[in-house]
Amino acid sequence: MANQQVDKGKTSVTGEAGEAREVSARAPWGGARGRVLAALAVVLAGVMAFHRGVPNAVGRVGSLVESFLPWVGVLIVALFVAALVRRSAVALVAVLLPVGVWVHLFGGLLLPAAENGGQELVVVQHNVSDENRDPAATARALIAAEADLVALEELVVPQLAVYEKALAADYPHHIVRGTVGLWSRYPLSGERLVDIKPPGIAEGWSRGVRAVVDSPYGDIAAYVAHLPSVRVGAGGLASERRDASAELLGRAIAAERVDTVILLGDLNGAVEDRGLAPLTSRLNVAERGFAFSFPASLPLARIDQVMARSATVGHIRTLPATGSDHLPVAARVTLG
Numbered sequence: 001m002a003n004q005q006v007d008k009g010k011t012s013v014t015g016e017a018g019e020a021r022e023v024s025a026r027a028p029w030g031g032a033r034g035r036v037l038a039a040l041a042v043v044l045a046g047v048m049a050f051h052r053g054v055p056n057a058v059g060r061v062g063s064l065v066e067s068f069l070p071w072v073g074v075l076i077v078a079l080f081v082a083a084l085v086r087r088s089a090v091a092l093v094a095v096l097l098p099v100g101v102w103v104h105l106f107g108g109l110l111l112p113a114a115e116n117g118g119q120e121l122v123v124v125q126h127n128v129s130d131e132n133r134d135p136a137a138t139a140r141a142l143i144a145a146e147a148d149l150v151a152l153e154e155l156v157v158p159q160l161a162v163y164e165k166a167l168a169a170d171y172p173h174h175i176v177r178g179t180v181g182l183w184s185r186y187p188l189s190g191e192r193l194v195d196i197k198p199p200g201i202a203e204g205w206s207r208g209v210r211a212v213v214d215s216p217y218g219d220i221a222a223y224v225a226h227l228p229s230v231r232v233g234a235g236g237l238a239s240e241r242r243d244a245s246a247e248l249l250g251r252a253i254a255a256e257r258v259d260t261v262i263l264l265g266d267l268n269g270a271v272e273d274r275g276l277a278p279l280t281s282r283l284n285v286a287e288r289g290f291a292f293s294f295p296a297s298l299p300l301a302r303i304d305q306v307m308a309r310s311a312t313v314g315h316i317r318t319l320p321a322t323g324s325d326h327l328p329v330a331a332r333v334t335l336g
Contacts, residue, residue, distance in 0.1 A: 034088020041079050041091065045098040048072055048105060052274060059236020066272040067237070067301055070290065073102050106290075113288050113315030119217040119335040120314075122146065125304050127153040127226070127266040128163070129324035130179075135159040138322040139166035145319055145330050149213065150183040151264035153226040154324075178206025180224045180265075187214040194252050196225060198244035208249065212258060217335045220311075221258035225249050225265035242268050243275040250278025253309070261309040262333055266326065270301050283307035286316035286331060293318055293327040306331040 047054065051069060056062035076098045083091035124147040128138055132154075139162065142150055152163065155176060163181075167174065171183035175191045182188070194208030207226040212219050227249070228241040246267070253261055263283060269276045271285045285307055292299035299318070304326055306313050312334040319328040 034083055034086045034091030034094075037079055037083050037086065037088060037091035038094035041076075041094040041098050044072055044075055044079070045101045048098060048101045051272070056274065060239050060275075061236055063239055063269075063273050063275050064232065064237040066274060067270045069270070069272045070106050071300070072098070073106070076102060109286075109288055109290055111288055113332070121148040121215065121217075121220075121262075121333045121335065122330060123149040123151070123262060123264060123306055123333055124319070124328055124330045125151045125264040125266075125306055126319075126322070126328035127304060127324060127326040128155065128159070128322070129326065130154040130156045130159070131325075132159060132323040134323045135162040136166055138324065139163050141320060141322050142328060143167065143170050145328070147330060148185050148215070149222060149262070149264070151180070151222075151224040152183070153180050153207070153224070153266045155179050155181050175209060175211050177209040180207050180209050180226050182209060182211055182222055182224045182264075184211075184213055184222075186216070188212065189214065190221075194223060194225065194249065196227070196245045196248045196252070198228065198241045198248065200241065201228070207245075208252075210252070210256075213262075215335075218260065219258050220335070221256050221261045223249070223253065223261065223263045223265070225263065225267065227265070227268045230268050239269070239273075239275050246276050247278045250282055253279070253282055256309075259310045260335060262311065263305070263307040265305060266303060267305045268303050270303065271305065271307075276305075279307060283309050284311065284313055286313045288315040289317050291316045291318045291327075291329045293329050294325070296321050296325050296327050299327060302329065304329045306333065308333055311335045 051066050054062040054065050080095050083095055124142055124145050167183050173188045174183040175188055177193045188211040190212040192210055194210050196208040197205050209224050211222055213222050227245045230239040230242050271280055291302045293302050293304040314332040314334055316329055316331040319330055321327055
């Protein structure tokens with residue numbers, strides 16, 4: 001008859017022949033453990049798959065969730081690790097569900113940039129910050145990107161004069177309206193202010209401009225915009241003015257007669273955020289790259305955007321930090 005001795009989680013079994021063997025007392029995989037983890041995995045998958053169903057009426061919770069939707073991937077990794085620690089097969093299988101949804105939504109952004117040998121422009125978008133202490137260095141960093149178009153926001157006196165002087169040699173054509181501007185290697189025409197001022201903002205607020213770029217590939221209507229800021233507080237996400245401004249900008253672009261359009265700007269929102277739907281429903285967004293641009297010290301979201309109509313925004317990436325609280329972003333736009 002075998003004897004058993006239990007010691008600190010291990011079972012020692014001695015057979016009749018005198019040999020001893022230790023059997024781990026750890027529970028086997030499977031069983032009912034991990035049901036809570038499995039339920040959390042299903043919830044995460046549902047939030048990602050049906051994020052448009054998250055209500056926005058109170059505190060704009062839906063927009064807040066959508067602003068950080070890619071970061072749900074971190075929670076998925078945490079659930080996976082917890083499932084391994086719990087040795088729960090049920091939880092591990094359930095985690096595959098949010099993994100699949102995340103890959104469907106964002107997996108394409110991780111793919112390498114496609115090689116396009118055709119009609120292509122390089123564009124740069126940067127909120128240079130009205131508190132930038134070294135605009136000359138910022139200008140040099142932007143020139144190093146060798147872009148065809150450079151869009152800047154928060155242009156204020158006296159920094160504006162520094163940018164105009166520093167960029168003049170590489171970008172002989174430029175337009176500034178209010179606090180936004182466009183610099184181009186190619187001639188500009190049809191310059192005009194784009195009124196995106198939402199209700200409740202004082203007169204003199206000017207953050208939209210449009211010009212036609214005479215590119216080697218034909219005319220392009222380039223828009224530069226800086227939508228109102230949003231704030232996160234106890235009441236949720238305060239984005240009413242941003243949303244109203246996006247609606248005005250979307251209408252202006254819808255009425256644009258030039259077929260090809262490129263929008264560059266600090267839109268104060270991620271492309272997943274339903275508040276930018278008046279734009280994302282009309283324009284193509286970047287197909288490759290996350291390019292989180294804000295805040296520069298710890299980028300959590302890309303609120304600096306490049307979008308296009310009758311053109312494809314390929315790979316988007318961030319450039320090295322400047323004196324701004326935003327990182328510059330650069331994108332390749334394929335025309336035709």
